[in-house]
Amino acid sequence: MxxxxxxxxxxxxxxxxxxxxxxxxxxNTRHNWGWDDHCIWVLDIAAVGVSFSDVTGWSPMSIxxxxxxxxxxxxxxxxxxxxxxxxxxxxTYQCDIRYDLSCNLDQSKYTKNFHNRAEKERNDIWWIQxxxxxxxxxxxxxxxxxxxxxxxxxxxxxxxxxxYAEIEKEEDSYNKFYNAMYFAKxxxxxxxxxxxSKLLEQEQKKFD
Numbered sequence: 001m002x003x004x005x006x007x008x009x010x011x012x013x014x015x016x017x018x019x020x021x022x023x024x025x026x027x028n029t030r031h032n033w034g035w036d037d038h039c040i041w042v043l044d045i046a047a048v049g050v051s052f053s054d055v056t057g058w059s060p061m062s063i064x065x066x067x068x069x070x071x072x073x074x075x076x077x078x079x080x081x082x083x084x085x086x087x088x089x090x091x092t093y094q095c096d097i098r099y100d101l102s103c104n105l106d107q108s109k110y111t112k113n114f115h116n117r118a119e120k121e122r123n124d125i126w127w128i129q130x131x132x133x134x135x136x137x138x139x140x141x142x143x144x145x146x147x148x149x150x151x152x153x154x155x156x157x158x159x160x161x162x163x164y165a166e167i168e169k170e171e172d173s174y175n176k177f178y179n180a181m182y183f184a185k186x187x188x189x190x191x192x193x194x195x196x197s198k199l200l201e202q203e204q205k206k207f208d
Contacts, residue, residue, distance in 0.1 A: 002061055002132030004047070011045065014139045015146070019043065022151055026087070033089055038186075039158045040070040043150075044092045045142075048125060057114045061128045065142055067150050068095025069157050074182040096179055097163065099153045100124045101145045105137065160187060174203045 008029045016027045023041060024034040034041035044066050053060040070080075070090040081089040092098055103123045110127040111120045126138040157163040164183040170176040181196035183189075 001130045002128065002135070004061075006132050007061065007063070007128065007135055010135045010139050014136065015143050018143050018146065022147070023154065026083070026089075031089075031091075033087070035087065036158050038072050038160065040072065040088055040090060040095075041154050041158075042066075042068040042070065042090055042092050042095055043146075044068075056116065056119045057111070058119070058125055059110075059128055059130055061130070062125050063128060063138070064125050065101040065146075065150075066092040067099045067101065067154060068092035069097050069154065069163070070095045071160075071163075071179075071183075071186075073186040074179060097157055097167070099150065101142060101150050103141060104145060105141050172199075174200065174207070177203055 011029050016029065016032075019027050019032050019034075023036060024032045024043065026033045030045040032043040045063055046066075048056075048058050048060060048062045048064065050060045052058065053062075068090070070076075070088065072088065074096055076090075076094065078094065080094055081091075083089055101124070103126050105126070107127050108120075114120045126142065128135060128138055157166065160183070164180070164187060167176060167179050167183060177196050177200040181193060181200055184193035184196055
C-alpha cells in the first residue's frame with residue numbers, strides 16, 4: 001500500500017511550488033503558512049485515516065485539503081504554536097474562518113459501492129488508490145482548485161472590510177459575536193463594537 005512519503009513527494013513536486021508563488025512563505029508539504037499583514041493563511045492536507053476508512057469505505061490514504069485565515073487581532077482561544085522566528089503557526093481548526101477545497105474528478109468508480117449516499121456524493125475528499133497509481137492526478141486537481149477557488153477565497157477574505165461583512169452575515173452564535181466584536185474594534189467601528197460586546201455577553205450567560 002502507498003504511504004505518506006510517496007504522496008508527499010508528489011505534493012512537493014506539483015503543489016508546493018504553486019503555494020510559494022502565491023503567497024505562502026513557509027511551505028512544509030502538508031502544513032503551509034503565509035503572512036499577509038494582519039492575516040495568516042493556512043493550508044493543511046490530511047489523510048482520512050484508517051478509522052474513517054473502516055466506517056465510510058474511503059481508502060485510508062485519501063486526503064482532504066482545508067484552508068483557513070487567522071486574524072492576528074482576534075485573541076486566540078487556545079495556545080498557538082510559534083516558530084523559532086517568532087511566527088504564529090495556527091492549524092486550520094484554530095483559524096477564524098475556514099474553507100474546504102473541492103475535488104473536480106469523477107470518483108464514482110471508487111464510491112459507487114458505498115452504503116452511505118452522503119459519502120458517495122461528497123466532493124471534499126480525494127480518493128487515493130492503495131497502489132498510488134492516481135496520486136499525480138489527485139495533486140494536480142488540488143492544485144487547480146486552489147488556483148481557481150482557494151486562492152480567490154484567501155485574497156477576498158484578506159480584505160478586512162469584506163471579511164467583516166461576511167462574518168456579520170453568519171447565523172447568530174457565540175463565535176460570530178466574538179469575531180465580529182474584535183473586527184469592529186480593529187476597524188474602529190465603535191457602535192458595532194458596543195453592540196457585539198453586549199450580544200457576546202448575553203450569549204456567554206447562556207453557557208454560564
